[in-house]
Amino acid sequence: MIDFGLSEEQEALQRAAREFLARECPPALVRETAKAPDGVPRALYAKMAELGWMGLVVPETDGGLGLSTLDLALVLEELGRAAAPGPFLPTQLVTHALLRAGSAVQRKAWLPRLVTGECFAALAYLEESDRHDPGGITLAARRARDGWRLGGTKLFVMGVPGAELLLVAARTGRSAVSLFLVEASAPGVRVRPAETIDLTRRVGEVHFRDVALERTALLGREGAGWPLLARLLDLGALGIAADSLGGATRALEMAVEYSKVRQQFGRPIGSFQALKHMAAEMVSEVEPSRSLVWHAAYAFDRRPREAARAAAMAKARLGDVYSRTVNRSVQMHGGIGFTWEHDLHLWFKRARWNEVAFGDPAYQRERLAAIDGY
Amino acid sequence: MDLTYTPDELAFEREVRTWLKRNVPRRQRDERPVEFGDPRRIAEAKAWQRKVHAAGYLALAWPREYGGQGADVMRQTIVNEEMVRARAPGLIGLLGISMVGPTLIQHGSEEQRRRHLPSILTAAEIWCQGYSEPGSGSDLASLRTRAELRGDEFVVNGQKVWTSNAQYADWMFCLVRTDPDAPKHAGISYLLIDMKTPGISVRPLVQMTGDAGFNEVFFEDVRVPRANLVGLLNAGWQVANATLAHERNMLGSTTRTQQTFQKLVRLARTQRRNGGPASKDPVVRQCLADLAIRVETMKLEAYRQLTDALRKRPPGISASVNKLVTTELNHDIARAALDVLGSYGPLHKRDPRVRDAGVWPTDFMYSLGLIIGGGTSQIQKNIIAERGLGMPREARGR
Numbered sequence: 056m057i058d059f060g061l062s063e064e065q066e067a068l069q070r071a072a073r074e075f076l077a078r079e080c081p082p083a084l085v086r087e088t089a090k091a092p093d094g095v096p097r098a099l100y101a102k103m104a105e106l107g108w109m110g111l112v113v114p115e116t117d118g119g120l121g122l123s124t125l126d127l128a129l130v131l132e133e134l135g136r137a138a139a140p141g142p143f144l145p146t147q148l149v150t151h152a153l154l155r156a157g158s159a160v161q162r163k164a165w166l167p168r169l170v171t172g173e174c175f176a177a178l179a180y181l182e183e184s185d186r187h188d189p190g191g192i193t194l195a196a197r198r199a200r201d202g203w204r205l206g207g208t209k210l211f212v213m214g215v216p217g218a219e220l221l222l223v224a225a226r227t228g229r230s231a232v233s234l235f236l237v238e239a240s241a242p243g244v245r246v247r248p249a250e251t252i253d254l255t256r257r258v259g260e261v262h263f264r265d266v267a268l269e270r271t272a273l274l275g276r277e278g279a280g281w282p283l284l285a286r287l288l289d290l291g292a293l294g295i296a297a298d299s300l301g302g303a304t305r306a307l308e309m310a311v312e313y314s315k316v317r318q319q320f321g322r323p324i325g326s327f328q329a330l331k332h333m334a335a336e337m338v339s340e341v342e343p344s345r346s347l348v349w350h351a352a353y354a355f356d357r358r359p360r361e362a363a364r365a366a367a368m369a370k371a372r373l374g375d376v377y378s379r380t381v382n383r384s385v386q387m388h389g390g391i392g393f394t395w396e397h398d399l400h401l402w403f404k405r406a407r408w409n410e411v412a413f414g415d416p417a418y419q420r421e422r423l424a425a426i427d428g429y
Numbered sequence: 430m431d432l433t434y435t436p437d438e439l440a441f442e443r444e445v446r447t448w449l450k451r452n453v454p455r456r457q458r459d460e461r462p463v464e465f466g467d468p469r470r471i472a473e474a475k476a477w478q479r480k481v482h483a484a485g486y487l488a489l490a491w492p493r494e495y496g497g498q499g500a501d502v503m504r505q506t507i508v509n510e511e512m513v514r515a516r517a518p519g520l521i522g523l524l525g526i527s528m529v530g531p532t533l534i535q536h537g538s539e540e541q542r543r544r545h546l547p548s549i550l551t552a553a554e555i556w557c558q559g560y561s562e563p564g565s566g567s568d569l570a571s572l573r574t575r576a577e578l579r580g581d582e583f584v585v586n587g588q589k590v591w592t593s594n595a596q597y598a599d600w601m602f603c604l605v606r607t608d609p610d611a612p613k614h615a616g617i618s619y620l621l622i623d624m625k626t627p628g629i630s631v632r633p634l635v636q637m638t639g640d641a642g643f644n645e646v647f648f649e650d651v652r653v654p655r656a657n658l659v660g661l662l663n664a665g666w667q668v669a670n671a672t673l674a675h676e677r678n679m680l681g682s683t684t685r686t687q688q689t690f691q692k693l694v695r696l697a698r699t700q701r702r703n704g705g706p707a708s709k710d711p712v713v714r715q716c717l718a719d720l721a722i723r724v725e726t727m728k729l730e731a732y733r734q735l736t737d738a739l740r741k742r743p744p745g746i747s748a749s750v751n752k753l754v755t756t757e758l759n760h761d762i763a764r765a766a767l768d769v770l771g772s773y774g775p776l777h778k779r780d781p782r783v784r785d786a787g788v789w790p791t792d793f794m795y796s797l798g799l800i801i802g803g804g805t806s807q808i809q810k811n812i813i814a815e816r817g818l819g820m821p822r823e824a825r826g827r
Contacts, residue, residue, distance in 0.1 A: 056431070056434070057736065058430060060736040061430065311819075311820065314820060315819070315821065323821050325820040326823055328810075331810060331820050331823075335818075342730075344726060346726060346729035347725070349733075357431075357432075371722055372722050372723075420715050421714060421718070423718040424714040427718075429698070429708040
């Protein structure tokens with residue numbers, strides 16, 4: 056029997072998350088956080104941690120809620136709807152990496168702090184080449200007597216500054232990628248916040264100047280980093296797709312609400328077909344794409360071999376749909392939609408970052424074409 | 430959430446797959462009979478539907494007493510998916526199965542159900558739809574074909590247009606004006622009309638494709654028994670609205686879309702562009718992947734709507750979204766095929782160098798027709814905006 060719907064618990068989680076964020080994460084907080092040096096709304100994240108969100112998919116034995124990827128996707132959708140700032144998604148990715156490949160010592164050192172929201176994490180994999188494949192990872196990790204030495208630069212690291220723990224993809228041989236857990240405060244690590252159009256998220260570059268790491272910094276086996284990193288990128292793609300779904304839904308709602316109250320020519324502008332059709336086109340793109348996000352999350356939980364394909368589809372589609380939807384929403388708002396004063400630009404800009412994060416739609420489509428063997 | 434079949438369903442899936450492997454006629458693979466008027470192909474298509482029905486794979490969710498299987502919609506879904514996989518021909522009685530049948534089950538009299546449902550399933554009687562008129566397209570409720578009740582009979586006068594299949598249909602489900610003085614939605618009735626009744630004349634209209642797939646139908650003092658009225662007198666609009674949702678879901682069904690997309694992928698792998706297979710061209714790959722995602726989206730969306738239906742949740746405006754999205758997707762798939770074909774794209778019908786028997790240029794045109802038929806994309810957008818989003822209605826004339 057095919058049951059492609061949420062459970063009662065999941066619908067309750069979705070409702071609770073929406074109400075919580077409407078109350079605790081209004082646009083005013085998003086704007087205020089944009090001025091904070093590290094971009095982390097501490098009070099909000101403390102409450103999110105209390106709700107268990109930081110450890111949503113962490114097993115109960117490790118202090119988490121032990122929920123599924125689908126549950127995580129529902130929360131991410133609501134965070135996208137609120138354009139919530141802070142390093143939630145990158146922290147989830149590193150948490151996932153620890154769960155899959157972390158040694159007992161590594162888990163014990165980091166999971167409790169990540170789950171309680173005491174610290175945040177980021178995934179550092181992109182470099183100047185902006186490549187999402189193993190070939191893009193050139194930052195070198197050299198063996199030293201008592202561990203490793205890291206040298207190079209990572210770009211476009213989501214959640215930096217703000218993250219205390221970095222998961223760094225490095226080259227440990229001609230065709231070997233390895234992952235390392237590095238503290239952002241370690242000697243030789245320097246973070247430069249990037250200036251971007253997106254007010255809701257922090258992105259930075261991280262310089263590693265001959266950073267000394269202990270042997271225990273290696274996550275998983277030496278040279279076996281790529282398959283795990285690939286999975287993290289898929290999970291990141293799904294996370295961004297869910298965020299985009301929430302943001303697109305919100306942008307659509309804002310446009311429709313505005314069109315019902317804004318009067319021109321003596322009637323609400325929403326009574327004009329030009330705007331109705333724009334809104335209907337938004338609905339016909341946004342609503343069905345919810346299924347893609349659910350399916351990708353389900354694949355992570357139940358059909359891991361299909362997860363990469365499903366995540367690529369969701370990421371490609373939602374990247375396009377979010378950008379188009381919020382663009383139309385700005386147009387339906389007219390002049391006010393173009394102002395700094397109106398909140399819509401928070402989503403408009405976040406959409407642009409979402410489109411490129413973890414591979415843009417064209418990249419994802421080519422990946423799908425390769426998977427399907429065209 | 431669970432997308433796995435039960436052991437029972439898996440067994441049923443295997444059974445259907447095996448049956449289709451043995452029974453899908455090679456020559457009729459991917460055939461779409463409703464689009465053509467060729468008598469030989471019509472006969473073959475009827476034979477195919479009879480075979481499917483005899484095997485018990487038709488209208489699975491209909492009650493047993495009317496020739497269905499009384500099965501759950503899951504089984505219907507399994508059959509639909511296996512039909513795609515097996516490249517099975519379409520069903521010639523689709524209009525009856527998807528539109529009239531469900532309408533009669535919902536609104537018809539017991540006598541009407543017993544009279545019509547079995548012959549809908551066996552393709553013994555093919556149906557056509559009498560809705561549009563020369564003056565009533567998108568504004569369907571303004572229709573003027575008049576039916577006057579005289580004793581036990583309606584006398585019908587007027588004209589229908591764009592009537593697909595009327596040239597070989599046995600019956601028509603038809604909207605007629607029974608009260609010219611009432612507000613336009615309140616004076617319409619839903620009639621079942623035997624196409625052999627004296628006074629009916631059918632004149633083929635040649636479509637853009639060159640085929641005469643639709644028609645004008647003229648009524649001159651056509652006598653229709655009162656017993657052929659479906660639902661109450663002057664309540665035909667409500668009955669029709671139920672049918673319209675069925676029609677939108679039929680046109681918005683992704684079964685056919687998936688099948689056509691697979692055909693496009695096969696074409697792209699074999700057709701050569703710039704010295705290699707078209708499917709290796711980066712632009713073509715982008716296009717194929719984009720279409721694959723949109724097809725997958727609507728397939729999953731059908732699962733979601735199926736789940737909502739099983740949970741007894743109202744479908745909202747999903748039929749309009751399905752119709753809007755899927756008909757445009759079908760057109761985009763056909764257009765992509767023409768792009769892949771390059772100079773071979775416009776070759777048609779019997780040209781010796783034509784690819785895939787010329788189906789693509791036909792599809793390219795035909796799929797545009799379906800963006801218009803069944804309520805244009807623009808009408809669907811109005812419905813989505815007004816009923817789905819609650820945007821203010823536009824001022825309308827009477």
